[in-house]
Amino acid sequence: MSEIKQLKILHLEDNLADQAIFETYIQDFSENIEYHAKQTLADGLSWLANNRVDIVLLDLNLFDTRGIDTLLKLKEVNAEVTIIVLSGNRDLAIAEKAIKNGAQDYLLKGSLDSDRVKRTLLFNIERSVKTKAMQKRGKDLEQFSYMVTHDLKSPLNNLSQLITMFESDQFEKSEFLDLAKASINILNDTIVEFTNVLEFKTQAQQAIKEEIKLKVIAEEVINVHKILIEESGVKVSILIDENHTIIYNKGHLRSIIQNLVSNAIKYRSEENPTIELNSYYDKGKLVFECKDNGLGMDLSKGKDSLFKLFKRFHTDKGIEGKGIGLNMTKSIIEENGGWIDVESEVGVGSVFKVYL
């Protein structure tokens, strides 16, 4: 069996015989592949509207569409998905057109066998993961640059305005100096914060991995927070299975758990605050879960923005923080090939699920 973990493939093919052959190849390859087939583009698109898929195997000629238009229509609906064209057409010009329009590969049906399909899938999965990681890093960098510009501009603007107003006698010297010093301190703190974020993100891409027990790291984190936990009156339960191990960087795993636990303490409820740490397998991944009965969040205001740099949900509760932790946590998890999900309700609590 292959090392592939939980892959979902949609095969758009109007020839039932071809469909059956591919299904056999794929099922032989790995039992972790979920295979779905549709005979028309319309059926495929309607299935895609409700399902996440990793790879689409696409015949350009289906009952309801023909040629490169098939690919374009699919890309229009789902620009992110990895598409491998399977065609009986040997015309190189069409193959080139398909690749230029976003297909990741173009394979001739007649030339395929089980081994070739296996190699193609492995190669394209790897390429797709790397491409998506690069695209994500590009977007992160763009967002980071915007935040740097914005946050450095603010204290500089204040200094500029302050000097102009001081020159026109709107401020006493002592007042001017106090505000100028405060602006310079903010400028300095902001630069330090950004440097820390940048170093952290760089390290996240280079760390060494080893086999570690999830429970051991969780216990270490709770031990570090022992005094804070006692002072805040939070009851922490570690329900993690002792046998759950993962190949991960120890520092990264510690950082993920630490961030989620410290947030759960920070945003705890006033009465009988609890935190439960759990683990289980879901979607082919080991899941670390941090559940609390704290303040909770109204995620209808923007679940996606929860993980953005300098975004905070509890800005009116007088709780300190700059909104960096969750963004860093998400970065680490994604650098390691996982993802994070959250469920929350105001006044009830939050559940963070880390698919490691």
Add this chain to the structure above:
Amino acid sequence: MDYNRIHIVDDDIISSTLLKRGILSVQKDVEIVLSETIDEAVSKIGDHNDLVFLDQNVKGRSGEEFINEVLTKGDLGINIVLISSHFKEQHDNLIQKFPFVIGKILKPVTKEDLLKVLC
């Protein structure tokens, strides 16, 4: 134009202090209210004839969120001036979409900017 109250909605306290001082140098007899969060600003907003200087990023929440929350209170007869150190196309869209959003000022706010809005 004379306003009963002027609100400054900005999580940057130094920026608010400077703007407040700038406003008072142009219009001396006006009540100025400071808010550091969108929720605080929404709760403090008056019935009518208020002017709001609204920063476009208040502790991670956008100025548009403030506008949408104020709209749920009905027609309050307020005017809003957007302030920011960096404007995007979406801010021009707010000015076009809502007649009570009467303009935008790029930080640092100058006396000339304030004279245009307040006189």
